[in-house]
Amino acid sequence: MTDHAHNIPEEFKESLMFDPRPREEMNDMVMESMHTVGKAYWWAVGILSFIVATSLFGVWFFMIFKGMGYAGMNVPVFWGLFIVNFVFWIGISHAGTFVSAILRVFKAEFRRPFTRAAELMTTFGLASAGMYPLIHLGRVWVFYWMIPYPNQRLLWPNTRSPLVWDFMAITTYLLSSLMYLYLPLIPDMAMARDRSTGWRYTVYRLLALGWRGTEKEWAYLRKAINIFAWAIIPVMFSVHTIVSWDFAVSMKIGWHSTIFGPYFVTGAILSGVSAVMMVLFVIRATMKHMKYFIRLEHFDALAKLVLIFSMSWAYFFYNDFLLEWYGGEKTGHEMLANLMYGPNAWIWWSMLVFNILIPWLTLWSKKVRRTPWLLFVIATLINVGMYFERVVIVTMIPQVNRFPFAWGDYVPRMEIFISIGSLALFLLLYLLASRLIPIIPVWEVEEGHHAHSLRKYGKEYIPTVSDLD
């Protein structure tokens, strides 16, 4: 509560929840951060748009008209970096739901200032991921044959195919995460509406759905958010499990693994939460007033999550590896030997270093956890490591199969441009969104301020949180 502000001891001032500012001041801070657009911002938008137009869409259309052969795929590596990127971006998209929904239903209070930033990652990660099944298709112009609708071909999609499950799961996840992004956005849209003019006013007025902030509206909104937060969690788990089934239900050595479901989900959350740290670092460094909202305590908490997920990823990785090795199948041994000692073994070893060694050695230290730039470096390495994990699974495991005469190598070609292009697409969407919608859910922060208070027992200050539901 604001009246506490003057007598709060210094040690609690570090925490956002015990360092409240007046409502109007916070609103203005967020509005100002949205309106502050420097020269560097426009340069970034311009360069990223150019990359998206040429490297993503240009190269993609070229490949559509000329053939998939300009990519590096071959027999036996039928799925190349396209599917690697697909799995990677789906993984990134898990951050939003994990950070926002799971931390919300478990009432983890540190989530408040960055739920929006994480939810945006879900949506834009899915936008990047969703393109890849299309880019990857040999005949993308007939992609709609996968959509179940009554048609003149009298054909229904094959519901036994994991690709159809994928299609359903990702569509469900995209729609539900969009709604989940939008619901907590409504009060902030109303806030922005009341403080802007011109075209922004028109847009915000439409998106705010006439929100006035009455008690009834709040009650409905809280209920809706609660329902969605609970409902989206199983959807999130199912999405990456189904993505893993693309591999796990096949007969391929190294893919045919029952542990792939939780292994993929854990890896997705590891890379996703790391990516949230990266985004928070960039937001904090480049946008106005963000140092007030995003503090060292948040990096600290996220880094702990990353450490935990690095450990669970290592556990699943070990399970997956050990069973293949202990199983003693000849092809499996050859496959593992190719990963560990083959021509591309550096990818496999870097994956272990980036995903296990680096987080385990660094994130124990509170000092590291509270040094944002160092966390940014570590989170980047973890994401590289998780990217390598998908490279190993999608492109290196198939190189060795049951017929040594059909073994092969894989060298990415046009995939590299398209990968850079889709990274640019993600960054571009995020850049645009950061100036169009309030990146900090002000009402959630303020709600937290109201819920938190310090009680004085004797000479001791005790932090307390009241349950608002």
Next chain:
Amino acid sequence: MAAEEKGKWGMVIDQDICTGCNACVVACAMENNIPFVGEDETAYGRGMHWIRVERQWEGHFPEVAAVYQPVMCQQCGRAPCEPVCPVFATLHSETEHINLQVYNRCIGTRYCANNCPYVARRFNWFDYEWPAPLDNHLNPDVTVRGRGVMEKCTFCVQRIKRAEDEAAAEGREVRDGEVQPACAQACPTDAIIFGRLDDPESRVSKAARSKRGERLLEDLGTQPKVTYLKGGARYD
């Protein structure tokens, strides 16, 4: 799909008399309009041949023998490629009991190829061309595939259908030996036998029952229709 499928059409390949001459590969390419992609592309793993002749060395120096194993689509009774296709482009033929590939229905997810334990499937990475006069040899009975679709050995289904049509017109069953895929027709040592497995008296059925016979990766439960004979130059 039946749990145990006997199958209708089957093939036997006698590795003991196969000389690895690759005539089957060439004949198959001619019959099925398989494009030539050049050395570099083939070396990179994009050769379009539906058959690959694997050369395996057996024994230790100086007693080394080369054993040749032509591998093509095994026309599995329980084919791993079939359930994973999202658009039913690869599916089981109810009448021929082989795996069909419907080119016009394929959207190119390449999942079937990933799930084929025999690595028997080929993908059209480009629109391949037949510069004149090569275009003159195109077989009018076989679709020329465009870019972005999957293809594989069909057991020369166009020849099977023609023989069946002719037999039906004459009101009889297809005679043993009447249908020969291009590979069997071209084989100089007659190492490839083709015919009906549902006829216990056919040449292919008898050969498939041989004690020398084995099927590739049969332990995966794929029920392949191709039997490989190996283990000594003795016929029984």
